[in-house]
Amino acid sequence: MESGWVTTGPEVTAFETELAAWVGATYAVGVSSCTAAIEIAVRALRLPPNSRVLTSTITFCGAIHAIVHAGHRPVLVDVDDATLMPSPGTIARAARSGADAFVAVHYAGHGTPLQEVADAAGLPISRVVEDAAHAIGTEIGGRRVGSFSAATCFSFYATKNLPIGEGGMITTNDESIAERARRLRIHGMTADAWKRYLPGGSWRYSVAEDGIKANMTDIQAAIGRVHLKELEGWQRRREMLAAAYDAGLAGIPGIRLPARPEGDSRHAWHLYVIRVQRDYGMSRDALMARLAEQGVHCSVHFIPNHTQPYFGRFLDVHARFPVADRAFEEILSLPFYHSLTFAEVERVCDAIRAASPVREHKGSAIGEAEVVA
Numbered sequence: 001m002e003s004g005w006v007t008t009g010p011e012v013t014a015f016e017t018e019l020a021a022w023v024g025a026t027y028a029v030g031v032s033s034c035t036a037a038i039e040i041a042v043r044a045l046r047l048p049p050n051s052r053v054l055t056s057t058i059t060f061c062g063a064i065h066a067i068v069h070a071g072h073r074p075v076l077v078d079v080d081d082a083t084l085m086p087s088p089g090t091i092a093r094a095a096r097s098g099a100d101a102f103v104a105v106h107y108a109g110h111g112t113p114l115q116e117v118a119d120a121a122g123l124p125i126s127r128v129v130e131d132a133a134h135a136i137g138t139e140i141g142g143r144r145v146g147s148f149s150a151a152t153c154f155s156f157y158a159t160k161n162l163p164i165g166e167g168g169m170i171t172t173n174d175e176s177i178a179e180r181a182r183r184l185r186i187h188g189m190t191a192d193a194w195k196r197y198l199p200g201g202s203w204r205y206s207v208a209e210d211g212i213k214a215n216m217t218d219i220q221a222a223i224g225r226v227h228l229k230e231l232e233g234w235q236r237r238r239e240m241l242a243a244a245y246d247a248g249l250a251g252i253p254g255i256r257l258p259a260r261p262e263g264d265s266r267h268a269w270h271l272y273v274i275r276v277q278r279d280y281g282m283s284r285d286a287l288m289a290r291l292a293e294q295g296v297h298c299s300v301h302f303i304p305n306h307t308q309p310y311f312g313r314f315l316d317v318h319a320r321f322p323v324a325d326r327a328f329e330e331i332l333s334l335p336f337y338h339s340l341t342f343a344e345v346e347r348v349c350d351a352i353r354a355a356s357p358v359r360e361h362k363g364s365a366i367g368e369a370e371v372v373a
């Protein structure tokens with residue numbers, strides 16, 4: 001604020017450089033949101049209008065709007081029961097009627113194998129864009145998400161792992177995609193348009209294409225730069241909180257814990273999503289209401305997009321989503337953020353254990369351990 005420069009300027013450039021280095025990408029372009037990042041990244045692929053762009057039905061609606069706004073047809077894909085992300089089988093089925101690009105989401109922060117996704121869709125990896133709104137800090141094969149596909153889109157929305165309030169970033173190793181994204185984010189004006197306001201800058205600009213207004217501000221970037229320094233510590237804290245939930249919920253019948261990544265992959269733990277299954281003896285909705293009465297507020301990520309009235313018009317006639325439909329009845333996002341305390345995790349776990357109508361399994365695992373000791 002004291003610099004007198006509030007909108008896009010040197011703080012954005014510095015944040016871009018630092019975030020690109022953090023994720024291991026060559027280029028980064030700061031934008032106003034992840035939704036704008038996805039629209040810009042998909043447009044940067046230069047597909048013919050009305051191309052078929054595949055993505056998971058279990059994602060935030062903004063990611064589907066981004067495909068529509070880029071001038072294409074979203075093709076929703078059913079998910080795998082364990083990861084809640086499209087599997088080679090569901091992708092191949094959706095791609096049977098054609099696939100021109102794929103927007104892959106690393107659901108909850110669990111990395112999805114991108115080469116496998118591309119192969120299943122019959123696409124080169126250069127036609128894959130990542131929705132990494134949950135995945136800053138996710139590692140796949142020992143490398144951070146940010147440079148695996150044509151372009152990776154991050155979110156700095158208030159609830160995300162690197163929160164600014166609002167904001168997004170596109171990272172890529174492809175210079176032409178970075179250049180196009182820089183123009184598209186600011187009315188299609190030639191690169192570094194903001195410099196025209198600097199002393200000695202030229203007032204002339206040229207409009208090269210149909211860009212949008214989606215630039216990041218220096219105020220956002222200044223906050224993001226401070227938070228980026230904290231991020232690795234926050235991620236370690238999230239890992240410990242996830243482990244505490246795993247331990248606290250272990251053995252409750254009908255409570256299924258989130259999938260763990262394999263090998264040298266690392267979960268970013270944006271969300272901690274359990275499944276409330278038949279054996280629990282109570283529906284997800286009933287449990288959610290019971291927890292809310294006790295001041296434990298949960299959420300559901302996400303309502304499958306194929307059930308949304310507006311997106312219905314894009315569905316292939318034979319498209320079915322049996323796994324997503326079933327999972328939607330069961331998924332429950334527990335309170336999860338880096339400042340959550342272990343005592344709060346225990347309180348949530350105890351409340352879930354106590355709410356179960358299945359009597360013989362009552363009693364806290366922690367309490368039992370104390371008795372045994």
Ligand SMILES: *Cc1c(COP(=O)(O)O)cnc(C)c1O
Nearest residue numbers: 033034035060062063133155157
């Ligand atoms: C939050 C979110 C987005 C949108 O991010 P914004 O920065 O709010 O536009 C996109 N996809 C997923 C999966 C999200 O969770």
